[in-house]
Every structure is written in C-alpha cells, then in structure tokens.
Amino acid sequence: MTSARPAPTSDPDTIPRMPAWVTSARVENPEDVAFLSGAALSQLHIVVMRPDLPHALLRDRLSLRAAEACLGFAGRPERAAELRDAVHLLRPGDLPGPAGDVYLAWRRAVARPVSVKALCRAFPDLEAGGIAGWLGAGRGSPVNRAAAVLETVLTEAPRAEVAGLVLADAALSKALGWDHLVPLLAAGLKRADLRKSGDDLRLACHRAVVASAVEGQRLAVDVARRAARLKLVAPKLRAKGAGDAVLMFLSRDAVAPAALPLPDRAARRLCDRLVDLAAVRELTGRDTYRLYGV
Structure with missing residues (x-):
C-alpha cells in the first residue's frame, strides 16, 4: 500500500440540508x-x-x-x-x-x-x-x-x-x-x-x-x-504507516487493528491514540476483538 494524503477536508456546514x-x-x-x-x-x-x-x-x-x-x-x-x-x-x-x-x-x-x-x-x-x-x-x-x-x-x-x-x-x-x-x-x-x-x-x-x-x-x-476531525489530528500521528491507516479509516465503515498496515501492537496503540484524540470510535464495546471507525 502506498502512502497518500487524505482528500481535502469538507466543511460539514456547507453541505446543503434537505428542505423542510x-x-x-x-x-x-x-x-x-x-x-x-x-x-x-x-x-x-x-x-x-x-x-x-x-x-x-x-x-x-x-x-x-x-x-x-x-x-x-x-x-x-x-x-x-x-x-x-x-x-x-x-x-x-x-x-x-x-x-x-x-x-x-x-x-x-x-x-x-x-x-x-x-x-x-x-x-x-x-x-x-x-x-x-x-x-x-x-x-x-x-x-x-x-x-x-x-x-x-x-x-x-x-x-x-x-x-x-x-x-x-x-x-x-x-x-x-x-x-x-x-x-x-x-x-x-x-x-x-x-x-x-x-x-x-x-x-x-x-x-x-x-x-x-x-x-x-x-x-x-x-x-x-467525523472525517474532518480525523484529518485535523492526522499530522499529530508519528507511527510509520499512520498515513495509510488514516486513509483506511476514511474509506471504511469499520476497521480491525489487524487490517492496518502496522505491526499488531503498533496498530492497537494507534487505534487507542485515535480514540483518545476523539478522531475514531471503538464500535463494539468489547475488550478484545475490537473494531474502530470514524
């Protein structure tokens, strides 16, 4: 997987609302x-x-x-x-x-x-x-x-x-x-x-x-x-492969740490870090076999 920058951030407030x-x-x-x-x-x-x-x-x-x-x-x-x-x-x-x-x-x-x-x-x-x-x-x-x-x-x-x-x-x-x-x-x-x-x-x-x-x-x-929040905190991530991980979160409803392009322990640490930064959510409520998504 090649590293790439996330697409430009959209302003949610500029998305037109459905007429009442x-x-x-x-x-x-x-x-x-x-x-x-x-x-x-x-x-x-x-x-x-x-x-x-x-x-x-x-x-x-x-x-x-x-x-x-x-x-x-x-x-x-x-x-x-x-x-x-x-x-x-x-x-x-x-x-x-x-x-x-x-x-x-x-x-x-x-x-x-x-x-x-x-x-x-x-x-x-x-x-x-x-x-x-x-x-x-x-x-x-x-x-x-x-x-x-x-x-x-x-x-x-x-x-x-x-x-x-x-x-x-x-x-x-x-x-x-x-x-x-x-x-x-x-x-x-x-x-x-x-x-x-x-x-x-x-x-x-x-x-x-x-x-x-x-x-x-x-x-x-x-x-x-949610994507805007993740893109905002992405520059703070220093782990090798973090950029590709961010792109995965921006394209998938849910991601297992094992699917990320990082060693297992580093992937879990990255997910925990993103949760702490309020950039992704843990979706299962479990202590093991966790899934994460924006």
Missing part, C-alpha cells in the same frame, strides 16, 4: 410522492457530486444499512454489530456465513464504479449476461427504471431479493449520472413492498427514495464532520 417541505410532507397522491422523490434526489445529487466528501466511507456505511434491511426482509436477526463482526473479523479461510455474504455483496457493489463486471464481483454466481439484461430492463425516469429492474429480477428469480435490490440501486445510480452505486432503496422499502408490481411498486420505490435520500444526506453531514 421534503422531510415533513405527508402525501399519498402518486404524482406528489414522485415530485418529492425527485426533489430529494436533486438535493442528494449535490452531496454525491461534492469532491471533498469521504464518498467511499459514506457508501460503505450506507451498504451496512442496506444489508441490515435485506436481512430484515429475510426474517434474520443480524444487525450492524453482527454484520461488522461477520466481515471484519474474518480470518483467512473463514466463511462469512449467510449474513456476512449479504453484507459483502453490498460492500463489493459499492466499492467500484457501476458496471456489469463490478456487479459480477458482488454476485459471482450470476452470469454477466443475466446481470446486463436485468440492468437494461428499466425505462423512463431514474426511479421508474429502478422499480422496473427490481420487478424484473424478482419475477424471474423470486429468491434473489438482495441481487434485485442491488441491481435496482445500480440502475438508479447510473440513471442519475453517479459513478458509484449509492444504496438507497433497500433501507426505505418494507418487506411487503417486494411483493408489489407495476404502479404500486413504483410508488413504494418513490417513497423509499424520499426516506433514504433524507437519511443519506444526514449521514453525509455526519461522516464529513
């Missing part, structure tokens, strides 16, 4: 819901296109929310803490388990620019031709395209809910001109929504976009503020 009329409106008319989803996406687009945000970190954190939602649809009990353990505490040769597989699929899907190749990496059991066909199923506005992709996948493969939601978000992101997939739909949909079709599914997707865009904008402000 978007967050407080309670509408049922399909045209009004579609209008609100367009307004919410327009505001989120401004955030997504800012070059000074820790975009990889934001996407990774949103992928955790999406994975939680998918597991909830399947009736599984795992939540953020269990998902982090399942992925970040893996040792060579270990299997992540069903819940870890879901989280890994989302993380892989958001890690690289949207493409069939990147989505094949997230779902190695699916054929590239099938993924390309599903992605091309949508027409019309971005949300309508996403809903069409989701409906097509779930019609042809009813058990492929995770793939359907990932591909729907991929179609949405591509339609909006975003380079990377930004997870939005899963966390805003309800389990019953996945059984809908046609206009009912499109309406559910519009509602999901409103809720998730609002949360995505809030989360962007939060990670920008």
Whole structure:
C-alpha cells in the first residue's frame, strides 16, 4: 500500500440540508410522492457530486444499512454489530456465513464504479449476461427504471431479493449520472413492498427514495464532520504507516487493528491514540476483538 494524503477536508456546514417541505410532507397522491422523490434526489445529487466528501466511507456505511434491511426482509436477526463482526473479523479461510455474504455483496457493489463486471464481483454466481439484461430492463425516469429492474429480477428469480435490490440501486445510480452505486432503496422499502408490481411498486420505490435520500444526506453531514476531525489530528500521528491507516479509516465503515498496515501492537496503540484524540470510535464495546471507525 502506498502512502497518500487524505482528500481535502469538507466543511460539514456547507453541505446543503434537505428542505423542510421534503422531510415533513405527508402525501399519498402518486404524482406528489414522485415530485418529492425527485426533489430529494436533486438535493442528494449535490452531496454525491461534492469532491471533498469521504464518498467511499459514506457508501460503505450506507451498504451496512442496506444489508441490515435485506436481512430484515429475510426474517434474520443480524444487525450492524453482527454484520461488522461477520466481515471484519474474518480470518483467512473463514466463511462469512449467510449474513456476512449479504453484507459483502453490498460492500463489493459499492466499492467500484457501476458496471456489469463490478456487479459480477458482488454476485459471482450470476452470469454477466443475466446481470446486463436485468440492468437494461428499466425505462423512463431514474426511479421508474429502478422499480422496473427490481420487478424484473424478482419475477424471474423470486429468491434473489438482495441481487434485485442491488441491481435496482445500480440502475438508479447510473440513471442519475453517479459513478458509484449509492444504496438507497433497500433501507426505505418494507418487506411487503417486494411483493408489489407495476404502479404500486413504483410508488413504494418513490417513497423509499424520499426516506433514504433524507437519511443519506444526514449521514453525509455526519461522516464529513467525523472525517474532518480525523484529518485535523492526522499530522499529530508519528507511527510509520499512520498515513495509510488514516486513509483506511476514511474509506471504511469499520476497521480491525489487524487490517492496518502496522505491526499488531503498533496498530492497537494507534487505534487507542485515535480514540483518545476523539478522531475514531471503538464500535463494539468489547475488550478484545475490537473494531474502530470514524
């Protein structure tokens, strides 16, 4: 891993807030819901296109929310803490388990620019031709395209809910001109929504976009503020490899000390130092097998 400087620090106070009329409106008319989803996406687009945000970190954190939602649809009990353990505490040769597989699929899907190749990496059991066909199923506005992709996948493969939601978000992101997939739909949909079709599914997707865009904008402000704190204290770190460690924290929801480019003891000391400087948080509350994140 080569050393590099963190990206320029963004000022969280300059990130535009979602208008109150978007967050407080309670509408049922399909045209009004579609209008609100367009307004919410327009505001989120401004955030997504800012070059000074820790975009990889934001996407990774949103992928955790999406994975939680998918597991909830399947009736599984795992939540953020269990998902982090399942992925970040893996040792060579270990299997992540069903819940870890879901989280890994989302993380892989958001890690690289949207493409069939990147989505094949997230779902190695699916054929590239099938993924390309599903992605091309949508027409019309971005949300309508996403809903069409989701409906097509779930019609042809009813058990492929995770793939359907990932591909729907991929179609949405591509339609909006975003380079990377930004997870939005899963966390805003309800389990019953996945059984809908046609206009009912499109309406559910519009509602999901409103809720998730609002949360995505809030989360962007939060990670920008936390990243700014980490960048502020980074020059105080003297450990060899600290710069690369900081870059890892700026791009990942959670980091195990063993994953840092430092000897084990030095990595633990660096994590403790960053906690003392209020630059990162210990996420597990445990004395051992700890995970850290901004």
